[in-house]
Amino acid sequence: SSELTQGPAVSVALGQTVRITCQGDSLRRYDASWYQQKPGQAPVLVIDGRNNRPSGIPVRFSGSRSGNTASLTITGAQAEDESDYYCNSRDSSGYYWVFGGGTKLTVL
Amino acid sequence: QVQLQESGPGLVKPSQTLSLTCTVSGGSMSSGGYYWNWIRQHPGKGLEWIGYIYYSGSTNYNPSLKSRVIIGIDTSKNQFSLELNSVTAADTAVYYCASMPWVVGATRYFDYWGQGALVTVSS
Numbered sequence: 148s149s150e151l152t153q154g155p156a157v158s159v160a161l162g163q164t165v166r167i168t169c170q171g172d173s174l175r176r177y178d179a180s181w182y183q184q185k186p187g188q189a190p191v192l193v194i195d196g197r198n199n200r201p202s203g204i205p206v207r208f209s210g211s212r213s214g215n216t217a218s219l220t221i222t223g224a225q226a227e228d229e230s231d232y233y234c235n236s237r238d239s240s241g242y243y244w245v246f247g248g249g250t251k252l253t254v255l
Numbered sequence: 256q257v258q259l260q261e262s263g264p265g266l267v268k269p270s271q272t273l274s275l276t277c278t279v280s281g282g283s284m285s286s287g288g289y290y291w292n293w294i295r296q297h298p299g300k301g302l303e304w305i306g307y308i309y310y311s312g313s314t315n316y317n318p319s320l321k322s323r324v325i326i327g328i329d330t331s332k333n334q335f336s337l338e339l340n341s342v343t344a345a346d347t348a349v350y351y352c353a354s355m356p357w358v359v360g361a362t363r364y365f366d367y368w369g370q371g372a373l374v375t376v377s378s
Contacts, residue, residue, distance in 0.1 A: 176361075177362075178361070178362045180363075188370075189351055189368040189370050189371050190368055191368070192365060196363060233301065233302055235302075235364070235365070237361070241361075242315065243315070244304040246301055246303065249301045
């Protein structure tokens with residue numbers, strides 16, 4: 148089982164705001180990064196561990212962290228945002244990396 | 256911009272060794288500044304970090320796979336490699352190589368990924 152827990156699925160109406168969460172004890176100490184994965188494609192970094200967006204990632208994507216929870220927020224979700232999203236951080240030892248189980252986002 | 260490309264056999268027999276190579280372009284591995292990672296994804300499942308190697312040769316492996324994994328590097332060819340021995344059907348997955356930049360502090364992330372290589376373990 149993963150040390151980072153994500154809800155399996157979330158839906159959002161087109162143009163609305165959605166938050167995808169990731170919980171784990173290690174998040175009290177370490178930042179989380181977020182990845183978008185479309186079917187048959189490699190994951191793409193959308194938020195780095197410092198809550199920055201890489202070049203080319205729309206401004207509607209943002210990240211935050213509080214306590215043991217990291218969040219990815221999409222403000223004004225678009226149809227092309229429909230994807231699986233994974234969080235990643237260090238494990239509780241701090242020496243290894245773990246991914247959350249992934250959240251499937253549906254844009255209605 | 257860094258680009259990564261996996262290569263290797265798509266079919267491996269049980270009990271044998273899975274071997275993959277990742278070729279890096281757009282930057283020299285010998286200049287440092289990056290950890291070079293392997294990550295896998297079982298069919299229809301989530302992502303699993305396998306381990307990384309630094310240009311110096313230092314490695315770090317997922318404890319759950321450590322006894323079976325070797326990650327190597329050849330900076331002269333701008334390549335790094337994955338060997339996973341004693342494979343079973345449970346090792347059937349898409350294997351990705353990915354770069355992780357070294358930054359000041361504890362923050363780490365995977366900024367560039369290869370397209371992935373499906374490896375099936377079957378007799």
